[in-house]
Amino acid sequence: MTQTRKTYIRPLDLKTGQIDMAHGSGGRAMAQLIEELFAKHLGNEYLAQGDDGALLPHPGEGRLVMATDSHVVSPLFFPGGDIGCLSVHGTINDVAVMGAEPLYLSAGFIIEEGFKFVDLARIVQSMAEAAKAAGVPVVTGDTKVVERGKGDGVFITTTGVGVVRPGNELSGRNAQPGDVILVSGTLGDHGMAIMAERESLGFESPIMSDSAALHGLIAAMRASGAAIRVLRDPTRGGLATTLNEIAKQSGVGMMLQEKALPVKPAVEAACEFLGLDPLYVANEGKLVAICAEADAESLLAAMQAHPLGGDAAIIGSVHADDHHFVQMTTAFGGRRIVDWLSGEQLPRIC
Amino acid sequence: MKYIDEYRDGEVAQTIAAAIRAEADPARSYHFMEFCGGHTHAISRYGVADLLPANVKMIHGPGCPVCVLPIGRVDQAIRLALEQGVTLCTYGDCLRVPASNGLSLMKAKARGGDIRMVYSSADAVALAQKNPDKQVVFFAIGFETTTPPTAVAIKQAAALGLKNFSVLCCHVLTPSAISSILESPEVRQWGTVPLDGFIGPAHVSTIIGSRPYEFFAEEYRKPVVIAGFEPLDVMQAIKMLIRQVNEGRAEVENEFARAVSREGNLKAQELVAEVFEMRKTFEWRGLRVLPYSALRIRGTFAEFDAEKRFPLGYASVPDHKACECGAILRGVKRPQDCKIFGTVCTPENPVGSCMVSSEGACAAHYTYGRYKDVA
Numbered sequence A: 001m002t003q004t005r006k007t008y009i010r011p012l013d014l015k016t017g018q019i020d021m022a023h024g025s026g027g028r029a030m031a032q033l034i035e036e037l038f039a040k041h042l043g044n045e046y047l048a049q050g051d052d053g054a055l056l057p058h059p060g061e062g063r064l065v066m067a068t069d070s071h072v073v074s075p076l077f078f079p080g081g082d083i084g085c086l087s088v089h090g091t092i093n094d095v096a097v098m099g100a101e102p103l104y105l106s107a108g109f110i111i112e113e114g115f116k117f118v119d120l121a122r123i124v125q126s127m128a129e130a131a132k133a134a135g136v137p138v139v140t141g142d143t144k145v146v147e148r149g150k151g152d153g154v155f156i157t158t159t160g161v162g163v164v165r166p167g168n169e170l171s172g173r174n175a176q177p178g179d180v181i182l183v184s185g186t187l188g189d190h191g192m193a194i195m196a197e198r199e200s201l202g203f204e205s206p207i208m209s210d211s212a213a214l215h216g217l218i219a220a221m222r223a224s225g226a227a228i229r230v231l232r233d234p235t236r237g238g239l240a241t242t243l244n245e246i247a248k249q250s251g252v253g254m255m256l257q258e259k260a261l262p263v264k265p266a267v268e269a270a271c272e273f274l275g276l277d278p279l280y281v282a283n284e285g286k287l288v289a290i291c292a293e294a295d296a297e298s299l300l301a302a303m304q305a306h307p308l309g310g311d312a313a314i315i316g317s318v319h320a321d322d323h324h325f326v327q328m329t330t331a332f333g334g335r336r337i338v339d340w341l342s343g344e345q346l347p348r349i350c
Numbered sequence B: 001m002k003y004i005d006e007y008r009d010g011e012v013a014q015t016i017a018a019a020i021r022a023e024a025d026p027a028r029s030y031h032f033m034e035f036c037g038g039h040t041h042a043i044s045r046y047g048v049a050d051l052l053p054a055n056v057k058m059i060h061g062p063g064c065p066v067c068v069l070p071i072g073r074v075d076q077a078i079r080l081a082l083e084q085g086v087t088l089c090t091y092g093d094c095l096r097v098p099a100s101n102g103l104s105l106m107k108a109k110a111r112g113g114d115i116r117m118v119y120s121s122a123d124a125v126a127l128a129q130k131n132p133d134k135q136v137v138f139f140a141i142g143f144e145t146t147t148p149p150t151a152v153a154i155k156q157a158a159a160l161g162l163k164n165f166s167v168l169c170c171h172v173l174t175p176s177a178i179s180s181i182l183e184s185p186e187v188r189q190w191g192t193v194p195l196d197g198f199i200g201p202a203h204v205s206t207i208i209g210s211r212p213y214e215f216f217a218e219e220y221r222k223p224v225v226i227a228g229f230e231p232l233d234v235m236q237a238i239k240m241l242i243r244q245v246n247e248g249r250a251e252v253e254n255e256f257a258r259a260v261s262r263e264g265n266l267k268a269q270e271l272v273a274e275v276f277e278m279r280k281t282f283e284w285r286g287l288r289v290l291p292y293s294a295l296r297i298r299g300t301f302a303e304f305d306a307e308k309r310f311p312l313g314y315a316s317v318p319d320h321k322a323c324e325c326g327a328i329l330r331g332v333k334r335p336q337d338c339k340i341f342g343t344v345c346t347p348e349n350p351v352g353s354c355m356v357s358s359e360g361a362c363a364a365h366y367t368y369g370r371y372k373d374v375a
Helices: A003-008 A028-042 A083-096 A117-134 A189-198 A215-223 A238-250 A265-274 A293-305 B010-023 B037-046 B071-082 B092-096 B105-110 B121-130 B147-160 B174-183 B203-208 B211-220 B231-246 B266-275 B299-304 B325-329 B361-369
Strands: A063-071 A101-112 A138-146 A154-164 A180-183 A228-232 A253-257 A288-291 A313-319 A326-329 A335-337 B030-036 B056-063 B087-090 B114-117 B136-142 B165-171 B197-200 B224-226 B252-254 B276-278 B281-284 B288-291 B295-297
Touching: A028 A117, A028 A138, A063 A083, A083 A101, A083 A117, A083 A154, A083 A215, A101 A117, A101 A215, A117 A138, A117 A154, A180 A293, A189 A265, A215 A228, A215 A293, A228 A238, A238 A253, A238 A288, A238 A326, A288 A293, A293 A313, A335 B037, A335 B361, B010 B231, B030 B037, B030 B174, B030 B231, B037 B056, B037 B231, B037 B361, B056 B174, B056 B231, B056 B325, B071 B087, B071 B105, B071 B136, B071 B165, B087 B092, B087 B121, B092 B105, B092 B114, B105 B114, B121 B136, B121 B147, B121 B165, B136 B147, B147 B165, B147 B266, B147 B299, B165 B295, B165 B299, B174 B203, B174 B211, B174 B288, B197 B211, B197 B231, B203 B211, B203 B266, B211 B224, B211 B252, B224 B231, B266 B276, B295 B299, B325 B361
Parallel strands: A101 A138, A253 A326, B030 B056, B030 B197, B087 B114, B087 B136, B136 B165, B197 B224, B224 B252
Antiparallel strands: A063 A154, A101 A154, A180 A288, A180 A313, A228 A288, A253 A313, A326 A335, B276 B295, B281 B288
16 A cells, blocks of 8 residues: 555554444455455465465475365354464364375455454454464455344355375375374364353363464374375364264274373363263364374374374274274273264253 | 262273172073163263173163153244244253154254253243343253252242243153053063163152152062162162172162262252142153153242243144154163164154164164174
């Protein structure tokens, strides 16, 4: 924006102002919102091009990976994160578990009329910090405003593009009988952080979301030289649902060891309280890895040496099974199926 | 998790399992019914059945509050939301119970009904306070455990003078359900359901105490062991039942002494008696109409009775023809004996009520144990 125009425009009232319909109109108000809020925090050379799309350099050898994710979390702010950093981490992780190096993000905002600038600024700032820390810039974006009551504060859709170098491709179809299953850390932290906040459960020490970008951890795992066959981030539906997806895709069965599953005591207690099972609760900064048995220990060591893999553990193994059941040896000594999530996880009443 | 982990200890489980094997007479078989859905869930989730010898069999009973809720009652709740425009509050498990016309409370919500999931009856009262221009109805279901909180909610609403809060009362009574099973021809005349004893309710018994079961033990000569909902509680209760059978005793024993007394929670009982009275009859899903088996709101609190406030006729609705929930709830059949189990009727599309709640016999078997059917 030119110096001349700047003097003629009153800056956005970021303290008490609110979004109104004009901010999505495509006119001056929207241009101002983009400049004073989005570009200010997220700014980079591609976003600064100011065109309808971003013109990006060729990523070099390899195949492109693209993933998209819409974020509608409620509440928007929760212990350990907010919708802003979540929308960056979630999409980076979807790209990274494909074996790709995440390069760029796009961000689409659907904002409800009346949403406070102060909250929007907090969210955009959090996005910017997450993108910067991950080294993955937001290169293009979109803003829409819907009437009051037609949205829930703000929804954010991010799309990520990455490049997978030759030989690094991963897929949920690659698990083989004899393989070993690992997780990178404690289960259910994100989901329970949200649930505790949503239901106003006053725990003495709040459960923190694990929202984090995993491509750094994945690079460290790669560097160990282990033959990684499958990576996936167990988000909605939790570990149980993710493993069932992989078992189905690969046409195998799995056997977990309940005793080996890492779960924080506070998460376990909160789950107990609400009648939930941490196996089905969402994670936003954890991954499941499946590798050849011979490489399991070295992969585990590489994961544990990384800040995001301190609680990594070997939790089970893959075997041949035409029914593709994921089963578990319970800590109690029995055996049971770990099924797909059915419906929503509803608390039991007695 | 202290005081809970102790009751899930795998090593202790092995010790009790060994004791059960030693106690059980290989020359005979033992069939015990765990009445409560909470026990069914613990048995399935922890794999308790795998630790039992082959001649000790568990039969899942009807003690899952969602499973025994008749279609007609869910229909009433749906009508309240869709036709009367009330805000209907309910416990989460009720949302997916299949009702008439392919509906459920969840589907009614999608059609525009204002249906809210609450964690306690107090949440419903709070909602009524906050929205004085909306009629708020609490869909109260469950056995004796959930009845006192409903009584508290009604008394609270009365104290606050709320004119927009009422309760659709579907609370049922455990002893009536046990009588119905023991009186059923399958058990009494035909002997098609061999029943050597009961694992008695955990949470229900904290309210009503162990005394109400003394009648069953004596009248029907069936041992009852009241047990907690943790897997070790269940194992210990099974051991105690085997011992009673072996010694020819039929008594009420209390494994759950850490929470259950003979008299129960007298304060809660008084509260329930103040607010509720017996219904002459009540329809149970799967067990048909049982006399004196449920509660309704007393005349003194009539203004909080949704059945009196709104025009709600009750119409009994038969189950799906192929559905075996009735027989499964009485222990006559197992989930895998039902033709539509796992094919037409799944947790995603439950036909019968036993498939709805994770405490239901069919859902528990489908979710945790169906690998046994294909082995």
